[in-house]
Amino acid sequence: MKTIIWTILGVLLVSPSTFADEPAFEFPEGKQCAVTISIDDGFWDSASQMADLLDKYRLKASFNLITSWVKPMKTGEITDSYNEGADHGTWPQWKTLLDRGYEIGSHTCTHPALPTIDPEAYEKEISDSKRALIDNLGVAEPVTFAFPYNQSSPEVKAVVEKYYAAARVGGKIFNQPGELDLYNVQSWWPYSDTPLEEIVAKIDEAEAKGYWLVIGLHGMNEEGWHPIAPEKFEGMLKRLANDDAIWTATFKDAAHWFETHPVQQPEK
Numbered sequence: 001m002k003t004i005i006w007t008i009l010g011v012l013l014v015s016p017s018t019f020a021d022e023p024a025f026e027f028p029e030g031k032q033c034a035v036t037i038s039i040d041d042g043f044w045d046s047a048s049q050m051a052d053l054l055d056k057y058r059l060k061a062s063f064n065l066i067t068s069w070v071k072p073m074k075t076g077e078i079t080d081s082y083n084e085g086a087d088h089g090t091w092p093q094w095k096t097l098l099d100r101g102y103e104i105g106s107h108t109c110t111h112p113a114l115p116t117i118d119p120e121a122y123e124k125e126i127s128d129s130k131r132a133l134i135d136n137l138g139v140a141e142p143v144t145f146a147f148p149y150n151q152s153s154p155e156v157k158a159v160v161e162k163y164y165a166a167a168r169v170g171g172k173i174f175n176q177p178g179e180l181d182l183y184n185v186q187s188w189w190p191y192s193d194t195p196l197e198e199i200v201a202k203i204d205e206a207e208a209k210g211y212w213l214v215i216g217l218h219g220m221n222e223e224g225w226h227p228i229a230p231e232k233f234e235g236m237l238k239r240l241a242n243d244d245a246i247w248t249a250t251f252k253d254a255a256h257w258f259e260t261h262p263v264q265q266p267e268k
């Protein structure tokens, strides 16, 4: 009888993770999940407004620029309807965000769907955009990449791996430690009419399950594909800032953590 009681007590006292066959993963400073805000296309008006809100909540995000669209523009015309006529900022403007601690990543030079163009052209888009970030902003390694239209292919991915530390696509909502491919990081994109409650629910789920959630956005107000309302953006930031268990990290910082902290396999 005594033995049974001690066994039960022993079982109750060990931490829940001891039971699980699931591998254990440690986030920094005892956090329970990671959330990254990854913002594409480089809409300057939105970016400066977003950065002011992010600063207010002491959070950071990643801005992925289409480097030939930054003024003075290196291409004649923008044919993408979401970007036509938009202000993509100047290099000195983006430098101020870099200096405030935001990540500036690459979203190519001219925003093509990379798998649809020839290898020489996509290698140029991938390599020259990184070079532009280094030359114009002094961006330091590691540099990260976001695929236009979230479109990748094994051939394009292999070229991205030559130049960048990590890359983002879309597709599945969450990234699970232990099943993470740093060049195929998944992201979730709320629509303009997605309610704040649904965004918060995704953050809650990432926290409950210990996942990395990358939230993809473009602009605010009327800028870009499915812009987010400033009040909703701020509501999301409040949710992130008011919870010590959430690690809100730039794409680069989160990717680096995953790369350098392998998942502990359970003892057999």
Ligand SMILES: [Zn+2]
Pocket (backbone or CB within 6 Å): 040, 041, 107, 111, 148, 149
């Ligand atoms: Zn884009």
